[in-house]
Amino acid sequence: MSGAALPAARRGALPWWLRRVVGVSRRSPTLAIGAAILICFAVLAVIAPWIVPHDPVAANPRNVLASPGGAHLMGTDGNGMDVFSRVLAGAGWAFGIAIPAVLVGIAVGVPLGLYTGYKGGWADEIIMRVFDALRVFPSIILALAVVAAAGPSLFNVVLVIGLLDSPVFARVVRAEVLALRNSTFVESAIAAGNPTWRILFVHILPNAIQGAMAQSAVRAAWAVRISATLAFLGVGIQAPTPEWGAMIRQGAEYLVTGQWWVGIFPGIALILMVLGLNMLGDGLQDLLDPRRKAASK
Amino acid sequence: MPVGLLIARRVLLVVPLLAAILLFTFLLVRIGGQDPVGLLAGPTATQAEIEMIRSQLALDQPIWVQFGVYFGRVLQGDLGSSWLSNRPVLTDLLERAPATFELMFWGVLIGAGIGIPLGLRAAFRPDGPFDQTTRFLSLLGFSIPTYWLGLVMLFVFFFLLEWTPPGMGRLSLFLEPPPFVTGSYLIDGLLAAQWEVASSALSQLVLPVLCVAIISAAPIIKQTRAIALEVLSSDYIRYARAQGLPQGEVRRMALRNSATPVVTFVGTEITGLVGTTALIEYVFAWGGMGQYGLSAIIQNDFAAIQGYVLVLALFSVLVFLAVDIFVMLTEPRAGARA
Numbered sequence: 001m002s003g004a005a006l007p008a009a010r011r012g013a014l015p016w017w018l019r020r021v022v023g024v025s026r027r028s029p030t031l032a033i034g035a036a037i038l039i040c041f042a043v044l045a046v047i048a049p050w051i052v053p054h055d056p057v058a059a060n061p062r063n064v065l066a067s068p069g070g071a072h073l074m075g076t077d078g079n080g081m082d083v084f085s086r087v088l089a090g091a092g093w094a095f096g097i098a099i100p101a102v103l104v105g106i107a108v109g110v111p112l113g114l115y116t117g118y119k120g121g122w123a124d125e126i127i128m129r130v131f132d133a134l135r136v137f138p139s140i141i142l143a144l145a146v147v148a149a150a151g152p153s154l155f156n157v158v159l160v161i162g163l164l165d166s167p168v169f170a171r172v173v174r175a176e177v178l179a180l181r182n183s184t185f186v187e188s189a190i191a192a193g194n195p196t197w198r199i200l201f202v203h204i205l206p207n208a209i210q211g212a213m214a215q216s217a218v219r220a221a222w223a224v225r226i227s228a229t230l231a232f233l234g235v236g237i238q239a240p241t242p243e244w245g246a247m248i249r250q251g252a253e254y255l256v257t258g259q260w261w262v263g264i265f266p267g268i269a270l271i272l273m274v275l276g277l278n279m280l281g282d283g284l285q286d287l288l289d290p291r292r293k294a295a296s297k
Numbered sequence: 298m299p300v301g302l303l304i305a306r307r308v309l310l311v312v313p314l315l316a317a318i319l320l321f322t323f324l325l326v327r328i329g330g331q332d333p334v335g336l337l338a339g340p341t342a343t344q345a346e347i348e349m350i351r352s353q354l355a356l357d358q359p360i361w362v363q364f365g366v367y368f369g370r371v372l373q374g375d376l377g378s379s380w381l382s383n384r385p386v387l388t389d390l391l392e393r394a395p396a397t398f399e400l401m402f403w404g405v406l407i408g409a410g411i412g413i414p415l416g417l418r419a420a421f422r423p424d425g426p427f428d429q430t431t432r433f434l435s436l437l438g439f440s441i442p443t444y445w446l447g448l449v450m451l452f453v454f455f456f457l458l459e460w461t462p463p464g465m466g467r468l469s470l471f472l473e474p475p476p477f478v479t480g481s482y483l484i485d486g487l488l489a490a491q492w493e494v495a496s497s498a499l500s501q502l503v504l505p506v507l508c509v510a511i512i513s514a515a516p517i518i519k520q521t522r523a524i525a526l527e528v529l530s531s532d533y534i535r536y537a538r539a540q541g542l543p544q545g546e547v548r549r550m551a552l553r554n555s556a557t558p559v560v561t562f563v564g565t566e567i568t569g570l571v572g573t574t575a576l577i578e579y580v581f582a583w584g585g586m587g588q589y590g591l592s593a594i595i596q597n598d599f600a601a602i603q604g605y606v607l608v609l610a611l612f613s614v615l616v617f618l619a620v621d622i623f624v625m626l627t628e629p630r631a632g633a634r635a
Contacts, residue, residue, distance in 0.1 A: 258456060
């Protein structure tokens with residue numbers, strides 16, 4: 001891919017980090033757009049409490065279902081709450097669930113992948129068979145059923161999404177470890193008498209983590225989707241909370257009577273954030289996986 | 298190894314998998330640490346019902362005996378009773394299965410019909426404008442919440458344009474379902490020459506099928522493109538090109554060699570679509586297994602949840618099995634490697 005290069009003089013004038021940004025964006029526009037969307041959402045999520053025009057959970061019975069415009073950019077919902085403020089506040093909820101969930105997935109999956117890939121043997125065999133067996137359950141339904149069974153608290157939602165993500169991280173890391181296990185630097189680390197945990201976490205992990213990093217964006221997208229789906233079904237997060245899925249649930253009943261703004265706007269925000277994460281993940285996979293890069297040439 | 302033996306071995310591998318699935322659904326009602334009897338019996342159960350379920354589950358025995366009892370009951374087709382419908386879960390699920398299959402069948406058919414040509418066309422000119430556009434559309438398809446798409450469809454085509462009936466089931470309330478042949482109201486209505494039924498079924502099908510098709514097309518586009526790219530960059534295609542074969546001829550060769558992996562992928566994709574279909578069923582009040590399962594999850598009907606999850610897993614096992622056998626029959630090399 002060769003775009004029109006910036007004139008050398010102008011390019012030299014840019015600070016180094018901006019030159020990197022331009023370089024990466026040119027190699028993968030998908031990644032750049034995805035990252036830009038996410039940065040916007042992250043900034044909005046952080047400053048939302050100060051910039052929202054109205055309190056996102058303040059009901060106003062005298063101003064129910066006002067159409068968009070005027071004091072309410074996106075109208076008001078069935079409780080008279082300001083939809084725009086609620087959509088902004090929803091970004092925080094989405095990040096607040098997705099980030100811890102992915103961290104749980106990494107915290108469980110990466111060590112499992114390291115250990116099974118390095119040690120092999122029956123433990124590896126059993127864990128991989130269990131992961132294979134889990135694949136026969138459709139992921140959305142599995143997440144919903146397990147959350148319902150474990151009790152639909154916010155803590156359980158995060159935990160279940162994270163645990164169901166962990167096989168993905170374990171697989172990616174395990175595959176990398178299998179390729180690295182017999183390389184010279186690992187053999188010399190063993191010969192130098194390093195304990196196993198040190199070989200795994202200090203020597204192998206930094207070389208095996210790339211694939212998992214690319215996956216984490218895709219898994220975060222999944223986490224945002226699943227948590228919103230749970231809220232849409234009314235399992236877990238409940239109505240007045242400014243969470244996008246819960247807001248779409250509220251909006252569902254008004255769509256067929258014409259008050260589209262209650263459900264449409266949170267859906268658009270949800271799409272944009274998931275799209276941003278998916279684009280970031282797609283771009284990262286392209287950049288990090290030399291095989292995929294070669295195939296797309 | 299001859300193909301027949303390979304297939305037999307593959308079928309045998311299903312047995313331990315089934316045991317693992319049953320173990321999982323068995324544990325499902327126990328992971329919350331709540332009393333499984335209370336969960337399965339539901340809030341409306343009388344003392345006598347609770348006692349009956351308690352003795353059925355053999356809860357006074359060690360946990361592996363309980364699992365054995367559960368295993369035996371499932372083998373006899375007893376998935377317990379739903380406290381919501383007050384009927385055996387298996388009966389409930391079987392009754393709703395045709396609705397789900399009708400939706401999935403048309404959805405995947407149209408999704409593949411859209412996705413495969415787009416993916417192939419994108420692969421013929423990688424990184425071209427067409428490829429970039431379809432790549433974005435596919436990412437968008439990955440990102441749209443299924444239920445939101447359904448709601449927007451209803452808003453646009455039912456409320457604004459008034460082209461379609463409201464999303465309330467598979468058939469107008471004033472019509473009787475056609476006599477059962479295939480389970481699809483559309484096909485059965487046509488077979489019975491009940492044109493009014495068939496056209497009502499069709500108009501009810503359009504929106505939900507469109508939703509399933511859009512959501513299922515996204516991964517199909519992505520995967521078809523990847524498969525076709527790999528084939529197109531293979532040695533024999535380069536050889537064919539070097540020989541000076543016309544473009545159309547080369548592409549036809551690539552198509553033939555992409556066919557098996559694409560069909561395999563679409564097959565496995567069906568299992569992933571079960572969740573999508575369930576949400577669409579929920580939005581359109583479709584009355585299929587998916588709506589039943591989601592309602593069970595929402596209202597804590599655990600016998601139904603357990604049965605629904607089990608039936609979905611069995612469905613996936615069957616699909617994976619069929620796909621693997623298909624590959625073994627069409628590509629003996631792949632089978633020998635497995």
